[in-house]
Amino acid sequence: MAEPLLRIGAAYIRVSDERQDEYSPDSQLKKIREYAAKEGYQIPDDYVFYDDGISGKSTRKRGEFNLMIAVAKEKNHPFDKIYVWKFSRFARNQEESLVYKNLLRKHDVAVVSVSEPLPDGAYGDLIERIIEWMDEFYLTNLATEVRRGMTEKASRGEPTCAPPFGYIMRDGCYYPDEDSGAADIVREIFRRYADGEGMREIANNIGTRGVRTKFGGMPQNRWIEYILNNPCYIGMIRWSRDGVRAVSKRDYDNDNIMTVQGHHEPLIDRALWDDVRIRLEAQKRLYPAHARREQPIEYMLKGLVRCSSCGGTLAVNGISGKARTRCLQCCNYARAACHVSHGITIPRIESAVIGCLRQAVGSQTFAVMPSKPRESEQKGVDYDKLITLEKRRLERAKEAYLAGVDTIEQYAAVKEDSTNKIAELTAMRDRDNAPQSLDTASYAAKVAKVLEIITDEEIAPAAKNEALRTVVEKIVYNKPEERVEIYFWGE
Ligand SMILES: [Zn+2]
Secondary structure, three states: OOOOOOEEOEEEEEEOOOOOOOOOHHHHHHHHHHHHHHOOEEOOHHHEEEEEOOOOOOHHHOHHHHHHHHHHHOOOOOOOEEEEOOHHHHOOOHHHHHHHHHHHHHOOOEEEEOOOOOOOOHHHHHHHHHHHHHHHHHHHHHHHHHHHHHHHHHHOOOOOOOOOOOEEEEOOEEEEOOOOOHHHHHHHHHHHHHOOOOHHHHHHHHHHOOOOOOOOOOOOHHHHHHHHOOHHHHOEEEEEOOOOHHHHOOOOOOOOEEEEEOOOOOOOOHHHHHHHHHHHHHHHHHOOHHHHHOOOOOOOOOOOEEEOOOOOEEEEEEEEOOOOEEEEEEHHHHOOOOOOOOOEEHHHHHHHHHHHHHHHHHHOOEEEOOOOOOHHHHOOOOHHHHHHHHHHHHHHHHHHHHOOOOOHHHHHHHHHHHHHHHHHHHHHHHHHHOOEEEOOHHHHHHHHHHHHHHOOOOOOHHHHHHHHHHHEEEEEEEOOOOEEEEEEOOO
């Protein structure tokens, strides 16, 4: 029979001047090796990590410790256990110890304290739970750290995302994509637009010549617009502080988007960029966004129904069944920005709204959203701002804790206090924004008149829509609860 293979472990030793009664590093290592051997582990000299932690206030100074963590995080890490004399020698405090232990656990590396083995049973479970809680906490912070890192990268002019059309990425830098001709296409788009051609015209022209977008799609005017608005082509790097979403949503005027000088070669010069800007501005003035999108009103509820989950407007998105009935859907759901489907056929929502209006007229009760300044505004209280400030305070406390400035107790105290305050402020804000009720016979008569118009088969949808808008501010459709709420303008 073959002898069981010895498994490989690592040892971490840190000495400090805090304790005079401690074993010397050599005797610690001896005891560690004895303990490991009983578990079938061998610790080669190469994997003995030693830090002289005389002033070990921060992990930054613990060079060997960091090296050991780095080795453990490697894909084919050579050891799967790290032996320490005491957990307190492993990290400078319990919290940090848990964070690192958990990080290592993710890489299947266990940390074993030779002089204080983890107890079994209830106490061990408790520790497991604490570790899990730390895990969550650690990951939350990691996302913030990643974002901060990306922001720093962008502020140095280094790209943080895939190159736009016309560039290729090599060694973390953008280079003009001359080989495929994409760089020339970008130059052409700018030149032609500055010369007065329309976006659709340019898109059609280059599309028929076989040009496709990065994702293989036919060029459309929106794509042309996106290219014309991308400062990357004059050598800038763009980055959104709240992640990539704002950039990809083509929100060109977002405050959170920062633009800095990049290190890559521009495809077009400033003069051409400025010419394009002038024309884009002029076009925007000539054709405001709402005018460009204006379409005939083909059903009476157009633009009036909102999604209860995200507040988005419901719009026609398809047809259903043999009768080819048109369906409405939350506009955000269609582009995956809302996660609750609010699909409903037009006849169903129309009859629900009519029923709801009849009920309101019958009971003479009309929900009205507050429009006049409420008490809070008279006092100058901005709950949203206070909530944001409180959230920021909580975020800072978390950072202070992770940076080792505050203890976990200090953080926990701030967290509790902050969470309570946020809940309190949210409740006050909601109370302030709650709809009022209007109950007058004269308003009921006005709504009854509108009801007459919208139930008249002879009247066109556009006229019904106009009539509805004189009394209805918005209709909220709550699909999960199969409920329709109507909010009125009031008198
Ligand atoms: Zn929605």
